[in-house]
Structures are given as C-alpha cells and as structure tokens.
Amino acid sequence: MAAKAMDSQCAKCRGLCCRYVALPIETPETREDFDDIRWYLCHEDITVFVEDGDWYINIKNKCRHLSDRDYRCRIYEKRPRICRGYRHSDCDFVEGQYDYELHFTSDRQMEEYIRIKFDNNAVEKRRTHRGGVPRKAKGGNRK
Known part of the structure; x- marks a missing residue:
C-alpha cells in the first residue's frame, strides 16, 4: 500500500527530487564572498x-x-547512496513551499x-561616527 501511495505521489510531482542537486x-562573510555567489547566480538554473x-x-x-x-528511477536497485537515504517523508512535493531564511x-x-x-552598514557606521562624537571634541573648546 505504501508503495502504491509513493508511486502515485511520484507521478503527481513528476520526480521533483530528481531534478536538482543542492x-x-x-558561509559568505566578505563583499567578495557574496560577489562570488552573485557569479553563481549569473548562470541559468542556479x-x-x-x-x-x-x-x-x-x-x-x-x-x-x-x-x-x-x-521513476530506472536504476532503482543500484541507485546511489544519497538517493537511498532520501525518505518519502522528505518529498519536496509533500512538504510544499520551503521556509528558507534567504533565497536568491x-x-x-x-x-x-x-x-x-x-x-547601508557603511553609511550607518559613518553616521554613527560623525553623530556619535560630540562637537566640542571635534573642534576643541568653544565658548
């Protein structure tokens, strides 16, 4: 019975789990790291x-x-370890929309x-630096 449900489910979602690699x-930290990721995103289907x-x-x-x-998988009996570890309960179709923290x-x-x-952080830092130092300290003692 579970196999029939799975077959039906796979037919509905058209093998979504077999259509991408994640x-x-x-984790990017610098502007350059983020720009490298921007390069990935310049490519189709990424x-x-x-x-x-x-x-x-x-x-x-x-x-x-x-x-x-x-x-369905044409090499199911000899499928790779990653595929064998994928549980039906992890099905992308069943789960619906992902709740990503960020998605580019x-x-x-x-x-x-x-x-x-x-x-924006650089602007904020400049604003804090300029606004955070009392005018008296910048220009000496004014009377």
Missing part, C-alpha cells in the same frame, strides 16, 4: 538558499536515470542584498 557552500543557517547552491539538472514516462534566484537579488548588507 550542495552546501561556505539558485542559492539558506536553511538553518547553512548556505546551499541549488543546481537544476535532471537526473539522467529519471524516467520521462513514469517519473538571480544575480540582481544578490546585488541588492550586497548593497543593503554592506553599503
């Missing part, structure tokens, strides 16, 4: 997301062993994020 990437504080690159690329007829689908989104993260 790999962990180092997204970057953050889940539970960890950064991932998501590459849309259909597995060559996914059947276009019934959306284009280089323009990353540009905006970099601008907000680095440029």
